[in-house]
Amino acid sequence: MQTVELQYPLQNVEPNAGPQVLAIGDFDGVHLGHQEVIQRAVQRGVELHMPAAIMTFHPHPRQMLGLDTYTKILTPLAAKQSLLRQLRVNTTYIVNFSETFMRLTPEQFVENILIPLRVNSVFVGFDFTFGHKGAGTPDTLCELAKGRFTVEIVRQFSLHGSKVSSTLVREQLLRGDVREATALLGRPYRLRGTVVHGEARGRTIGFPTANLQVSDPYVIPANGVYAVEARVGSKVYGGVMNIGVKPTFEADLAEPTLEVHLFDFAQEIYGEEVEVSLLAYIRQERKFSSIQELIAQIASDADQARHVVREVKSVQSS
Numbered sequence: 248m249q250t251v252e253l254q255y256p257l258q259n260v261e262p263n264a265g266p267q268v269l270a271i272g273d274f275d276g277v278h279l280g281h282q283e284v285i286q287r288a289v290q291r292g293v294e295l296h297m298p299a300a301i302m303t304f305h306p307h308p309r310q311m312l313g314l315d316t317y318t319k320i321l322t323p324l325a326a327k328q329s330l331l332r333q334l335r336v337n338t339t340y341i342v343n344f345s346e347t348f349m350r351l352t353p354e355q356f357v358e359n360i361l362i363p364l365r366v367n368s369v370f371v372g373f374d375f376t377f378g379h380k381g382a383g384t385p386d387t388l389c390e391l392a393k394g395r396f397t398v399e400i401v402r403q404f405s406l407h408g409s410k411v412s413s414t415l416v417r418e419q420l421l422r423g424d425v426r427e428a429t430a431l432l433g434r435p436y437r438l439r440g441t442v443v444h445g446e447a448r449g450r451t452i453g454f455p456t457a458n459l460q461v462s463d464p465y466v467i468p469a470n471g472v473y474a475v476e477a478r479v480g481s482k483v484y485g486g487v488m489n490i491g492v493k494p495t496f497e498a499d500l501a502e503p504t505l506e507v508h509l510f511d512f513a514q515e516i517y518g519e520e521v522e523v524s525l526l527a528y529i530r531q532e533r534k535f536s537s538i539q540e541l542i543a544q545i546a547s548d549a550d551q552a553r554h555v556v557r558e559v560k561s562v563q564s565s
């Protein structure tokens with residue numbers, strides 16, 4: 248997959264780039280609804296013998312527009328690119344969501360961006376909006392195409408009776424419902440970060456925990472204990488993660504810490520990148536009246552998490 252960064256006005260579009268199929272959207276989360284739009288575009292590309300491209304925006308438009316609740320993201324750019332590659336997208340256009348780009352009218356977006364890219368068919372979700380203040384809708388896009396490209400509007404994708412959306416995924420994560428988030432995403436929710444030093448207390452209680460400093464402004468799931476899988480280098484380990492403020496030890500931590508105890512693992516990994524997949528929520532974090540009680544509880548959490556990891560592995564291999 249090639250990645251092309253676009254600045255407005257366009258400069259680096261090859262003048263004789265062939266016609267192509269294009270799916271447009273923010274695609275934060277690359278959830279099942281997004282996957283439907285993307286897969287339909289990819290499929291059409293195959294049928295028409297044309298490359299399939301995705302157009303996405305960076306930074307996230309809602310972030311640029313200062314809508315507070317959306318400053319946290321589900322899939323940072325690198326994760327999104329890797330998912331798009333797996334979906335067999337040929338090109339990803341990353342449009343710099345600048346002040347100038349933000350002010351384009353729907354007509355300018357079509358004439359100055361889509362037409363120069365020689366789009367043959369454009370796929371968008373039913374609730375897609377574009378152009379200054381989101382004035383353009385899928386219907387506007389059909390009108391502005393004036394027969395030069397086709398527009399396919401992908402209808403609402405639902406699961407368990409609800410519209411699959413990035414907002415719903417966020418809500419489920421903030422409630423700790425990672426199983427539902429997994430269902431909506433079509434894969435577990437993943438967080439990437441670097442292992443940093445903590446208080447070096449974990450090893451003294453028999454459960455060393457790799458403290459994760461996340462690499463991007465991720466949506467952090469609800470505080471609590473989770474069964475996880477964690478990729479360290481090229482290997483994946485089962486583990487148990489605590490997201491929280493450690494009330495047993497700390498008076499008032501402002502930000503939750505993310506710490507993972509990896510099963511059957513004994514290496515020093517400070518400074519390394521770890522990618523954690525959240526598999527299941529186990530329990531709320533709480534304050535224990537003694538360290539012994541906390542240790543016993545962590546041991547039981549670890550047993551439960553091992554069970555979940557085994558279950559997930561057996562489903563994957565069946």
Ligand SMILES: Cc1cc2nc3c(=O)[nH]c(=O)nc-3n(C[C@H](O)[C@H](O)[C@H](O)COP(=O)(O)O)c2cc1C
Pocket residue numbers: 445446447448449450454456458472487488489492493494495496506507508531532533534535541545548549
């Ligand atoms: C599975 C697991 C569950 C945990 N649950 C709690 C908890 O309920 N309450 C709490 O205060 N700390 C909890 N902790 C955090 C421990 O207090 C923490 O790992 C320990 O203090 C080590 O911290 P350090 O990495 O800074 O050395 C949990 C940790 C793990 C790995």
Ligand SMILES: Nc1ncnc2c1ncn2[C@@H]1O[C@H](COP(=O)(O)OP(=O)(O)O)[C@@H](O)[C@H]1O
Pocket residue numbers: 442443444445446447448449450451454455456457458507508509510511512513514515516517
């Ligand atoms: N099974 C394990 N799971 C997580 N980290 C481990 C494990 N075994 C060794 N480590 C190492 O130990 C560190 C965690 O030890 P800990 O005593 O909790 O210290 P810290 O407070 O610095 O996190 C990890 O960052 C990692 O380098």
